[in-house]
Amino acid sequence: MIQPNIPETKQPRIVIVGGGFGGVNLAKQLKHVPVQVVLLDRNNYHLFQPLLYQVSTAGLEPDSIAFPLRGIFKKQKNLVFRMAEVTGLRSEENILETGIGEIHYDYLVFATGSNTNFFGNKNIEENAIGMKSLIEAVQIRNYVVKQFEESLLLQNPEEIKPKLNFVMVGGGPTGVELAGAFAELRKYIMPKDYPTLPQSLMNVYLIEAGPKLLASFSEKTSQKTLQALQDIGVRVLTNTGVKEYDGKTVTLSTGEQIQTQSLLWSAGVKGIPVTGIPADIVLPNGRILVNELNEVKGFTNIYAIGDIAQMTNDPRFPKGYPMVAQVAIQQGKNVANNIRLSLEHKPTKGFNYKDLGSMATIGRNRAVAEIAGIRLSGYLAWMVWMVVHLMSLLGFRNKLVVFINWFYRYFTYERGTRIIIKRGAANIVKLRQSVNG
Numbered sequence: 001m002i003q004p005n006i007p008e009t010k011q012p013r014i015v016i017v018g019g020g021f022g023g024v025n026l027a028k029q030l031k032h033v034p035v036q037v038v039l040l041d042r043n044n045y046h047l048f049q050p051l052l053y054q055v056s057t058a059g060l061e062p063d064s065i066a067f068p069l070r071g072i073f074k075k076q077k078n079l080v081f082r083m084a085e086v087t088g089l090r091s092e093e094n095i096l097e098t099g100i101g102e103i104h105y106d107y108l109v110f111a112t113g114s115n116t117n118f119f120g121n122k123n124i125e126e127n128a129i130g131m132k133s134l135i136e137a138v139q140i141r142n143y144v145v146k147q148f149e150e151s152l153l154l155q156n157p158e159e160i161k162p163k164l165n166f167v168m169v170g171g172g173p174t175g176v177e178l179a180g181a182f183a184e185l186r187k188y189i190m191p192k193d194y195p196t197l198p199q200s201l202m203n204v205y206l207i208e209a210g211p212k213l214l215a216s217f218s219e220k221t222s223q224k225t226l227q228a229l230q231d232i233g234v235r236v237l238t239n240t241g242v243k244e245y246d247g248k249t250v251t252l253s254t255g256e257q258i259q260t261q262s263l264l265w266s267a268g269v270k271g272i273p274v275t276g277i278p279a280d281i282v283l284p285n286g287r288i289l290v291n292e293l294n295e296v297k298g299f300t301n302i303y304a305i306g307d308i309a310q311m312t313n314d315p316r317f318p319k320g321y322p323m324v325a326q327v328a329i330q331q332g333k334n335v336a337n338n339i340r341l342s343l344e345h346k347p348t349k350g351f352n353y354k355d356l357g358s359m360a361t362i363g364r365n366r367a368v369a370e371i372a373g374i375r376l377s378g379y380l381a382w383m384v385w386m387v388v389h390l391m392s393l394l395g396f397r398n399k400l401v402v403f404i405n406w407f408y409r410y411f412t413y414e415r416g417t418r419i420i421i422k423r424g425a426a427n428i429v430k431l432r433q434s435v436n437g
């Protein structure tokens with residue numbers, strides 16, 4: 001019979017669900033605390049989601065943005081990792097239900113991140129493509145390359161266009177980065193690999209429901225982003241929502257229709273809390289309500305951090321912190337510190353978010369950044385973006401591989417991974433459903 005086989009201990013057991021930005025930083029911070037740390041994740045790797053879009057547009061290999069969790073913690077003696085899907089919570093017994101059996105905890109931390117939010121539109125959910133996991137990013141790459149290969153077999157431009165119209169929904173950093181990367185595929189790769197396909201048949205759209213791109217950035221930065229995207233041929237439609245999508249035609253709130261077989265959805269994310277968390281503390285966006293210590297409302301030994309947690313006591317962010325890596329990292333460290341302090345019977349400290357700034361890349365030599373009140377754009381912002389992302393990647397090998405890849409691409413205008421890995425590359429929707437369970 002399968003069981004977790006976690007060594008018994010007299011030390012307090014801290015169970016962390018999720019080896020993403022929050023979970024990993026929390027676990028690392030507990031290295032010298034006299035506790036047993038049990039880290040659970042459905043995958044055996046930490047995923048650097050900010051670079052997923054480069055995997056999906058054939059810029060990077062998937063394993064260069066994922067790092068094995070066992071590798072991260074190989075020297076941390078007080079940590080046990082188990083690859084497991086967490087399915088439920090029985091808080092009255094301090095028991096977590098998982099695919100490998102039940103696990104007892106003294107302290108429990110949910111760091112389970114978020115998933116794509118289709119805002120209840122079932123048709124869009126069934127037919128659009130989300131990008132939250134590594135497998136989805138690889139499938140998008142397969143799918144996109146396949147669209148080009150299949151276009152070569154057609155003669156009627158009206159049949160080719162839906163294959164080469166790529167529509168991104170959501171004008172946040174992910175949508176902007178994806179749109180920029182697709183525009184670069186058209187400019188640099190299409191003429192090399194598919195010289196008989198006229199570039200005019202490929203169109204990249206970016207649809208944003210709000211009045212501007214990068215809503216959390218300044219008006220000036222947003223304008224610069226719009227201009228940069230338009231310069232590389234992206235058709236940006238703001239104040240425009242997506243009403244329907246049936247896998248062939250997207251209908252916009254303006255009444256306009258675009259024929260496309262590829263609608264990439266990055267218009268929102270939501271939390272997916274495990275069964276057993278009281279429904280009254282789960283908000284409509286799936287996030288769990290926590291206090292300033294990241295304690296789940298009503299509990300003193302259960303925490304939630306990062307994307308899954310909604311903390312509303314900071315007047316700068318009355319609707320909760322943005323779902324970004326820095327929030328998860330800082331909350332993970334603070335909770336670890338507080339667990340240590342409470343074990344030492346010392347007063348704990350409320351979370352104090354240090355906003356380190358935001359950035360988005362648009363393409364070659366083009367990015368925008370707002371750091372400590374300083375606005376950067378163009379080449380300098382692009383360099384800063386690259387350095388920050390390289391430094392943030394886990395593992396020397398991954399840093400080196402990504403650096404070499406970028407260096408090579410910069411001088412050759414190449415994208416190295418334009419291969420289709422089958423099986424079932426055509427059925428991206430089915431795959432997404434199986435990945436999301």
Ligand SMILES: Cc1cc2nc3c(=O)[nH]c(=O)nc-3n(C[C@H](O)[C@H](O)[C@H](O)COP(=O)(O)OP(=O)(O)OC[C@H]3O[C@@H](n4cnc5c(N)ncnc54)[C@H](O)[C@@H]3O)c2cc1C
Pocket residue numbers: 017018019020021022023040041042043045046047049050051052053084085086087111112113114131132173174274305306307308323324325326328
């Ligand atoms: C495409 C994309 C681009 C992004 N770009 C940026 C960016 O440029 N800058 C930025 O700051 N942020 C960016 N983000 C957001 C950032 O990645 C998240 O805010 C961050 O990952 C949140 O960290 P987390 O620890 O809360 O969750 P995650 O990092 O998502 O980790 C959650 C972990 O929990 C595991 N898990 C979930 N449920 C279960 C379960 N039931 N059982 C077991 N394991 C489970 C998952 O496998 C995962 O490893 C981006 C996100 C995406 C999707």
